[in-house]
Amino acid sequence: RVIVVGSANLDLVVSTPQLPRPGETVLGGDFRTVPGGKGANQAVAAARAGATCEFVGAVGSDEFGRQLRDSLAGAGVDVRGLRSVPGPSGVALIAVDQAAENFIVVAPGANAALTDLDAADRAAVGAADVLLLQLEVPLPTVVRAADLARAGGTTVVLNAAPAAPLPAELLDMVDVLVVNEHEAAVVAGVFSDDPAVLLDALLALVPRVVLTLGARGAAYADRRGVRRSVPAPVVDAVDTTAAGDAFTGALAVGWAERGGAVDADAVTDALRWACAAGAACAQRPGASTALPERAAIDALYAA
Numbered sequence: 001r002v003i004v005v006g007s008a009n010l011d012l013v014v015s016t017p018q019l020p021r022p023g024e025t026v027l028g029g030d031f032r033t034v035p036g037g038k039g040a041n042q043a044v045a046a047a048r049a050g051a052t053c054e055f056v057g058a059v060g061s062d063e064f065g066r067q068l069r070d071s072l073a074g075a076g077v078d079v080r081g082l083r084s085v086p087g088p089s090g091v092a093l094i095a096v097d098q099a100a101e102n103f104i105v106v107a108p109g110a111n112a113a114l115t116d117l118d119a120a121d122r123a124a125v126g127a128a129d130v131l132l133l134q135l136e137v138p139l140p141t142v143v144r145a146a147d148l149a150r151a152g153g154t155t156v157v158l159n160a161a162p163a164a165p166l167p168a169e170l171l172d173m174v175d176v177l178v179v180n181e182h183e184a185a186v187v188a189g190v191f192s193d194d195p196a197v198l199l200d201a202l203l204a205l206v207p208r209v210v211l212t213l214g215a216r217g218a219a220y221a222d223r224r225g226v227r228r229s230v231p232a233p234v235v236d237a238v239d240t241t242a243a244g245d246a247f248t249g250a251l252a253v254g255w256a257e258r259g260g261a262v263d264a265d266a267v268t269d270a271l272r273w274a275c276a277a278g279a280a281c282a283q284r285p286g287a288s289t290a291l292p293e294r295a296a297i298d299a300l301y302a303a
């Protein structure tokens with residue numbers, strides 16, 4: 001059982017031959033809306049990976065809010081903890097040119113209104129095996145959720161995205177930190193191309209670290225001295241958008257299914273499975289629409 005406390009955004013995506021300069025208007029191509037937000041994506045990733053998954057977040061009182069709620073529920077995510085608040089939903093305005101360069105402006109909207117967790121949230125967090133957090137809702141809410149998890153014996157997994165330096169108050173409650181290389185550097189305040197250097201710096205802050213390395217897979221280190229690196233399955237990557245969300249959602253599921261991944265072999269296995277999820281996502285175009293089902297993850301894991 002996995003619970004996510006985090007963001008839901010509707011991505012408003014338009015293709016364009018070239019990105020506009022300030023003050024310029026360009027004529028774009030196809031427009032589409034895609035459910036997104038790191039919190040919602042990771043909840044969908046966990047549900048598709050086969051977990052019972054609950055999402056605590058906020059959408060607006062607009063049509064986008066209804067669309068986001070339907071999309072989560074349609075993926076099998078329990079949305080009892082999803083609030084509808086007055087005002088607009090979170091959106092990401094995205095323009096993408098032919099070279100896949102993009103402009104993105106995120107308006108947090110309702111996500112900024114996720115400021116308190118109630119008794120029902122407390123019970124849900126305490127009943128879960130894993131609480132999965134990101135950094136797209138107000139930081140005090142992230143801290144509060146982690147605090148509720150600690151009180152309930154629930155494992156706290158933090159995906160520190162978007163990258164930001166973090167207060168000790170939060171880091172002290174994190175059981176497993178999941179970061180890519182850029183996020184690792186920002187959180188640690190150490191800039192290095194060497195994964196071992198990043199892992200060492202992060203272990204000064206949290207007890208367990210998972211570092212994702214794109215096509216190179218993932219690395220793990222903990223304060224007990226365990227270090228593992230796991231290659232990603234070799235795939236034809238067409239679009240790596242949301243690969244990190246697929247990885248993190250599946251890792252939370254794999255961690256819970258292995259009883260907290262206490263020994264080094266269980267950790268390695270959970271990492272291999274999460275890498276299979278990231279790779280399966282990279283094989284398909286699109287963001288949340290590319291998050292893989294359990295069967296697709298298992299197939300790459302077994303290959």
Ligand code: ADP
Pocket residue numbers: 180211212213214215216217218232233234235237240242243244245247274275276277278279280282
């Ligand atoms: P983010 O998207 O957050 O930067 P990464 O690029 O590190 O995260 O990707 C997350 C995971 O997805 C990787 O650890 C890996 O398992 C998988 N992945 C990403 N890109 C590829 C790829 N080109 N081939 C295979 N697996 C990939």
